[in-house]
Amino acid sequence: MRWLLVLWISGCLFLSSIRQFAVSQERKVSLLFAGDAMQHLPQVHSAKTENGYNYDSCFYLIKDNIASADIACVNFETVLGGKPYTGYPTFSSPDEFASALKNAGFDVFFLANNHAMDGGQKGLERTIDVLDSLQIKHTGTFKSPHERTLRYPLMLIKNGIRIALLNYTYKTNGIPVKNPSIVNFTDTFLIKKDIGTALRYKPDIIIANMHWGEEYLTYPTTEQRKMAQFLINNGVRMIIGHHPHVVEPVSVYRKEKEPANVVYYSLGNFISNQQHPHTEGGMIAEIVIRKTSDEAPAEIESHAYSFIWVRKYRDKEKTNYVLIPTTLSRVAITPPFSKEEKETMEKFTEHAEKTVQKTVP
16 A cells, blocks of 8 residues: 555656646747827927926826836837937937837837838938837848848747847838938838748747828728738738837637637827827737747737827916826826826726727728
């Protein structure tokens, strides 16, 4: 009897060690994506100080959420072209704006958007140089074909999970891209080739960040839906959309009841001074990727979203811009919300939630 007891105990210990080993092999990475980070001229004036520009007050209420992600990404919809600083229609923003986004917790800037050439070739190159000097990862624009070959697709490894990031834009507002500079344009032949290149690096997941769609339209165009299907058919698991400046629906495609592909058609604005309906805020995408072992395929464990709203209020000196998570307790907000502000934010949030839930065939 004693030897049976010893055998049973040994078997239990063996099974326990197997379970512990399996658990130890599991790894996760949390990803956060924000929408269009813009700099209209009133925002630049608001950030001006005696010693330069300071944007810390814009992000302090959302900073902890951004920093908590393993990898946080944002669409950097401006250029760092140097002085004189300009707003719409051709942007050139203070370098401190990029620093503030980094300090807020962002790790990756997407640069392929319709304002990428606002400062011409010089602006494109200077933007890349400044971001490199700040040690900010970026993708979508390049100073030369050689640089693109070395740095694209952008491969990130976090917690043992390999992520390939792609980034494309539909145009650059009619401003030509001069050699040797490169802006990634939405070309299916190019994208398919880039996906093939990415696959050689053995990624666990490929994520495409697309600057597409129609401005201020809260439902994806036929072209967006066709492009999303093309990307999915060619191995892209997640798609993050920018450009419309308003929130658009989120579509989830399942395989055996588990999410196989997720499309956030548009995150809307992250921070801006836009005045069009529904542009005063946007969506934050929060995603968790999991692998149960080295050999197991990556799984989309969760795909959540939340909303942020840009508060614009006037004090004695200037207009202030502060990002407000719409779920934040009003007690934490100073100065206190006015009744009109509260109603405006609630109206934005209600419309955004209804928009996100719309079905996209």
